[in-house]
Amino acid sequence: MxxxxxxxxxxxxxxxxxxxxxxxxxxxxxxxxxxxxxxxxxxxxxxxxxxxxxxxxxxxxGPELPVQHRTDRCRPEKQAIAKAAVALVPEGAVVGMTGGTTVTEIARLLAARGPVTIVTNAVNIAAEMVLHKDVTLVVVGGYARTASYELVGPIAEKTLADHHTDMTFLGVDGISAAHGCTTHDQLEAATDRAFADSSSRTVVVADHSKIGKVTFAKICPLADIDHLVTDGAAPADQLERIADAGVPVTAVRPD
Structure with a gap:
């Protein structure tokens, strides 16, 4: 190990x-x-x-694990989720990306696929994407959260309100039928909400450990989500409740 x-x-x-x-x-x-x-x-x-x-x-x-300690957790599942998520992205789309290890895997696959515009508040994603000639990169500014490598707060929210994305990939710390999408930090939740509000389509990507879980700050209700991509180890009863609430669910298994 x-x-x-x-x-x-x-x-x-x-x-x-x-x-x-x-x-x-x-x-x-x-x-x-x-x-x-x-x-x-x-x-x-x-x-x-x-x-x-x-x-x-x-x-x-408290209970939030810093992102550097989450990178290797459920990595095969996150890579499978990322592969399924990228298949949802039309050619030439403008894609919003919050922070998170699963979203980072999506960014890498999109960059390898070809020309794409990525709008992100995650400094680790931005640092990787700026090296790719086929990526048009827009970095959303704000207050830096060391636990998640994200830039959050009013500056980020204002920037997002002035722009539009075709699709946003939203990383969450919890998603449930009763409480919607949640995260550990209030500022991060508000910035994530701004990503969803500025996008035509919002896709939540979350491995099985996040399904049915509720954390401190609410991002948005399930009604604001257009799709959930997770892995096959997610609790079936929780996925059924989310699907019954009107959110299409894709559950994949690692290769």
Missing amino acids: LKTERHARILEHVSARGGINVNELSRLLNVSGATVRRDLQQLSRLNLLRRTHGGAVVGSL
């Missing part, structure tokens, strides 16, 4: 349970206690958790 993947697993366990001890993590990750202690020390220095005697508890960032 790569160290980045191990760190992500540790943060997930600590976030889900509020705290965990070294022996439990050693068994869960199948690594030595010394390795776990080194990992916890590194994550503590980054303020991602707080070390305790014999373990760790949730740090000041």
Whole structure:
């Protein structure tokens, strides 16, 4: 297991349970206690958790995993979702893209496919796309969120209100029939909503861990979503409720 993947697993366990001890993590990750202690020390220095005697508890960032610790999580599923999502994009479309690891995979496939205009507030996506000669890149400015690599807030919302996209790919932290699309941060939610409002079509891309989940800040109701692309491991009952609410659902499996 790569160290980045191990760190992500540790943060997930600590976030889900509020705290965990070294022996439990050693068994869960199948690594030595010394390795776990080194990992916890590194994550503590980054303020991602707080070390305790014999373990760790949730740090000041709460339940949101920074994007660099989500890159390898469910990667085959995210790549399959991205492949299905790109098939929905017409040639020559202007495409809006929020932040997120799944949306990043979509951007890479679109850039490889040919000429496309991408409008994004994600600095990591912008940094990759600026190197592609077939990508016309528009970067939305704003306040930088280190957890998601996104530029958010009133500047971003004003820019989006003055532009129009044919399709937006929306990354979310949760989507459910009862609560719609949600994320961890209020400013990010408002900027994501502005992406949806400025687009002719909004497609949510979310791996199975986001389906049926509800987080702090509401982005928009399901009525504002035109399509959901997820993977086949998503809970069938949750997908059925979302489909019954009027959102077409595509569930794919990794190659």
